[in-house]
Amino acid sequence: MRQLLAFLLKNYFFFLFLMLEIIAFILIANHTFYQGARMFNTANQLTGNVYQTYNNIFDYFYLKDNNRMLAEENARLRNMNELSFVKFTKSEINVNDTFYRQQYTFVEAKIISNSTGKRNNYLMLNKGFNQGVRNNMAVVSSNGIVGIVNGVSSNFSSIMSLLHSETKISAKLKKNNATGSVSWEGGSYKTGLLADIPSHILIKTGDTVITSGFSLDFPEGIVIGTVATTKLNPGDNFYQIKINFSTDFNKLDNVYVVKNLFKEEQLKLKEIQHE
Amino acid sequence: MNNLLLRNILRFILLVFLQVLVFDNFHFNGYINPYIYVLFILLLPFETPPWLLLVSAFFIGFSIDLFSDTMGIHTAASVFMAFCRPGILRIVSSPKDYEVGITPGIKDLGINWFLNYTVFLVFLHHLAYFYLEVFSFHEFFYTFFRIILSTIFTSLFIIIGQYLFYVKK
Numbered sequence: 001m002r003q004l005l006a007f008l009l010k011n012y013f014f015f016l017f018l019m020l021e022i023i024a025f026i027l028i029a030n031h032t033f034y035q036g037a038r039m040f041n042t043a044n045q046l047t048g049n050v051y052q053t054y055n056n057i058f059d060y061f062y063l064k065d066n067n068r069m070l071a072e073e074n075a076r077l078r079n080m081n082e083l084s085f086v087k088f089t090k091s092e093i094n095v096n097d098t099f100y101r102q103q104y105t106f107v108e109a110k111i112i113s114n115s116t117g118k119r120n121n122y123l124m125l126n127k128g129f130n131q132g133v134r135n136n137m138a139v140v141s142s143n144g145i146v147g148i149v150n151g152v153s154s155n156f157s158s159i160m161s162l163l164h165s166e167t168k169i170s171a172k173l174k175k176n177n178a179t180g181s182v183s184w185e186g187g188s189y190k191t192g193l194l195a196d197i198p199s200h201i202l203i204k205t206g207d208t209v210i211t212s213g214f215s216l217d218f219p220e221g222i223v224i225g226t227v228a229t230t231k232l233n234p235g236d237n238f239y240q241i242k243i244n245f246s247t248d249f250n251k252l253d254n255v256y257v258v259k260n261l262f263k264e265e266q267l268k269l270k271e272i273q274h275e
Numbered sequence: 276m277n278n279l280l281l282r283n284i285l286r287f288i289l290l291v292f293l294q295v296l297v298f299d300n301f302h303f304n305g306y307i308n309p310y311i312y313v314l315f316i317l318l319l320p321f322e323t324p325p326w327l328l329l330v331s332a333f334f335i336g337f338s339i340d341l342f343s344d345t346m347g348i349h350t351a352a353s354v355f356m357a358f359c360r361p362g363i364l365r366i367v368s369s370p371k372d373y374e375v376g377i378t379p380g381i382k383d384l385g386i387n388w389f390l391n392y393t394v395f396l397v398f399l400h401h402l403a404y405f406y407l408e409v410f411s412f413h414e415f416f417y418t419f420f421r422i423i424l425s426t427i428f429t430s431l432f433i434i435i436g437q438y439l440f441y442v443k444k
Contacts (some may be wrong), residue, residue, distance in 0.1 A: 013325045017358040020333045024354060027340070028349030047342045054296055115299065117308050117344070119409050119418075122344040159345060165409075187415060273401065 038216060051112040051124060066253050073142040089252060104219045106256040107132055109139075112156075116249045117191035120159040123147065125256065128155040138217040139260040142248035144253050145211060145222055152234075157257075163189055163249060170215050171224055174208040176201065182209065182224055182243065189249045194241040203230050209243055217265050250255035287335060290315050293399060295342040298432075306423070309429040312339055313400050314436065316357050318380065318391060321373045325361065330355030345408065352404035359399050367391045369415075382438045393433055398426045 008015060109127040127133050129152045137147040139159050147167065151158035160167055163184050171194060172179040180196040194209060207227045213220025225243040232239050261264075294312040301309060323331075332438050336353030340346050350415065369388050371377060381389045391415050401422045 013329070013358075013361075016326055016329050016356060020354045022352055024336070024347045024351035027350060030346070050342070097376075118345075120345075124344075128393055186417065240289070 010156075020191075028213075030195050042071070044152045045156065046132070048112065048153065050123060051176040052126060054086050055112045062253060064172050065251065069142060070254065072099075103260060103262055105259045105261060107259065109133070109157075111252050111255060111256055111257055114249070114252060115161075116163060119186050120165055121189075121249075122150075123159040123161055123252070125157045125159060125255065125257070126155070128153050128157045130154050132259065133257050134259075135158045136217055138213055138215075138219075140218075140258060141247050141252055141253050141255045143223070143248065145218065145224055146247060146249075146252065148217065149257065161249065162192070162245070162247070169218065170212040170226065171209050172212040173201070173203065173227075179205075180241075181213070182249075190245060192225065192243050193240065194227070194244055197239045197241060199232055199237055199239060202243070203227060203239060205229065216256065216260055216266050219258060283315075283319065284332075286318065287315055287331075289340075291335065291342070294339055299343060307424050307428050309425060309432050310400070310404065311429055311432050311436070313356060313397060313429070314433050315390065316353060316360065317396060317433070318378070320378060321364075322375050325388070328357045328360065329354060340382040345363065348404060348407045351407055352400050355403045356396055360396060363392060363395050363399075366395075367395065381434075386434075389437065390430070393430050394426065396428045397433070397444045398422070401426050 004242045039203045050182050088093075107127055107129075109125040110125050111123050113124040115121045115123075123139075123146070125133070125139070133149060133152055135149055135152060137149045145162060147161040147164070148161040149157050150160040162169065162182075165184070165186075167183065169182045170179065171182045178197050178201040180193055180194050182194050183193045197203065205223060207225055209224045209227065211218040211220060211224060225245040228242045228244045230239050290312045290388070295396055298309050298311050301307070312335060315335050316328075319328060319331065330335065332353040333350060336350035339349040340351075343349070358363065367388060371384060377383045379389070405418050405422045406412070
């Protein structure tokens with residue numbers, strides 16, 4: 001026993017190193033494999049406050065760009081407004097009942113920290129649990145999709161960006177509804193991969209890729225990007241497609257968190273499917 | 276002694292904020308991420324007890340982790356780097372003995388020594404950090420390329436910083 005103690009004391013540098021590394025690896029494991037079960041919510045609040053202060057200062061530099069983007073979005077929404085359409089026919093029936101029910105609501109939020117240079121990128125938003133943000137909600141910008149909520153504290157939330165090795169988004173081609181999945185393989189934050197499109201589908205550069213609506217979190221039809229290059233190796237059943245993301249991740253500022261009002265109902269149904 | 280302690284604590288806080296608010300926003304096409312906070316570990320005095328070396332490396336890595344949502348990765352890399360520091364000090368030949376009162380910097384030991392010391396340790400830190408971040412050898416050479424480029428840039432920033440703040444003629 002004494003010898004063991006003496007041995008430990010003599011090599012304490014190495015054993016301390018080992019112990020600290022083990023703690024670090026436990027932290028990594030907890031963070032990587034149990035997304036959502038976050039241990040450091042208070043820390044999240046603290047770091048959130050630091051980033052918020054930083055952002056309050058640096059926001060002014062980007063006001064011009066943001067104004068332009070919001071104005072463009074306003075214009076687009078105005079185009080969709082009923083008032084900007086002329087009615088040519090009088091035989092229209094107004095159905096004044098619960099024919100349409102709202103499925104998605106949008107919470108406006110601001111990005112207070114962002115990265116694009118790492119292999120796994122995260123963003124932080126200034127809205128959290130108190131504002132109705134929950135885990136796994138989708139996040140979209142005015143130009144396209146952004147990511148998925150993976151951690152919530154009371155006033156801030158952390159987003160797993162589309163630029164993350166674990167993110168996979170169910171997608172389809174707008175023109176013929178062929179479905180695949182979009183992911184990111186590192187490198188430039190402007191391009192990603194579209195996989196699982198079978199070889200018999202006709203595909204061209206410039207085709208629009210949108211969300212499929214098969215996931216419970218992303219509404220259908222949100223733009224992801226456009227096809228940049230396609231490759232079909234001889235003998236392969238699936239294309240290798242590179243896409244240009246429509247979202248400029250480096251310039252993101254205002255985003256929307258999407259809440260699916262029917263999610264619980266859909267989840268219940270899914271449980272029945274699996275039974 | 277107290278003065279030394281205070282200076283290291285101040286350096287700790289300053290480097291964490293500098294890293295999180297300035298250098299984390301520095302990226303070039305996904306290749307280069309300078310992590311200049313390792314300067315804290317580089318500049319700890321020679322007479323620092325080994326356990327304190329490891330523990331302070333643990334805490335600075337942990338602080339960076341809290342801010343950059345990479346729980347544990349910076350911690351593991353920094354502790355690894357601190358563990359390697361005594362060994363590297365033995366390998367890198369020095370013009371003077373590592374005595375009490377001599378600080379690891381350009382001012383006392385010259386640019387040649389400091390460059391070797393910095394590049395070695397920064398490379399080891401980045402090696403651990405980037406492979407843990409990717410968590411596979413799947414993109415081995417791509418990651419290695421990133422490590423080399425980031426090592427060059429981190430070292431460059433650290434040396435420029437040394438000339439700005441420490442070397443006074």
